[in-house]
Amino acid sequence: MLNESYNVTNEIELVKASLAGDKKAFGLIVNRYQKMVARTVKGMLGDSVFAEDIGQEVFIKLYYSLSEFRGDAKLSTYIQKIAVNLTLNEIKRRKRFFSMFSSKGNNEMYEFEVADIDTEERREASEIVNKALLAMDPKFRIIITMRMLQGYSTKETAEILDLPLGTVLSRLSRAQEQLRTILEKL
């Protein structure tokens, strides 16, 4: 990946350099936030090649909308919003596609690969989380992803998802109930 020793570390400067066509500066942004985007996209869609594609789309969309970034919010929040929107759109698209062409259940919509994880224990841990997440309703899954995988506070979750704090809290509580039932079966 690109060299982190690049002297521009300030987010706004990185954005300005990227807007001026500096490939290296944008590469640093990708490098810095790709894991965060992976957690959102793969947490929501499963660990599949489709998730990789959506991840790429997130950064492509970011690149073409960088001029709209004013620096009022953190760049990470801005990227996270793009990731959430693209992921939810992909889920809607898949839902439409599967309702038209498949009589099978929603589980067909998602897939995950955990084969390249080093130890058996870690592999199983990943499998539990993936299975639990993919069994959830997407509106609860996104809340869980933000809290459990990204470690955002309820306030930050509400800001990223553009939801009132009360809605986040009530969904969180319902998601917890649903998750408990799902985890008991695993």
Added chain:
Amino acid sequence: MNKSTSSELKDLIITSLNADADAEDVSSKIEEAGVSFDFKEGFGEKVLDRIFAARAVVTREVDFVRSFNLAFYRIALTGVAAIVVLLVSIFLMEGSLSFNSFIGLSNSYDESIVCLLTGN
């Protein structure tokens, strides 16, 4: 994964959804347990290739359209200049810009036109 580790992980997942939980701390514990998400190697390069390769094509297309527009304006301006010169020369030679002046008949008499057309 043994049963107790598995149930510990499940408890951790449930705890992360408590409204007052320190989500950052829980998420790092979950990551330590082995739940980690990342893209495959070479992800960044693929993104940059997709953006900058597409940009190069767009730049070439924009350059072509820009040159095409410039050529069009030059041709159009030359045409307008030629029309203006033609109008001025007609006016100077014929003394008016009437339809007859345009088709070169302003000084011809009807008889001479008949003669011209019939040959008699």
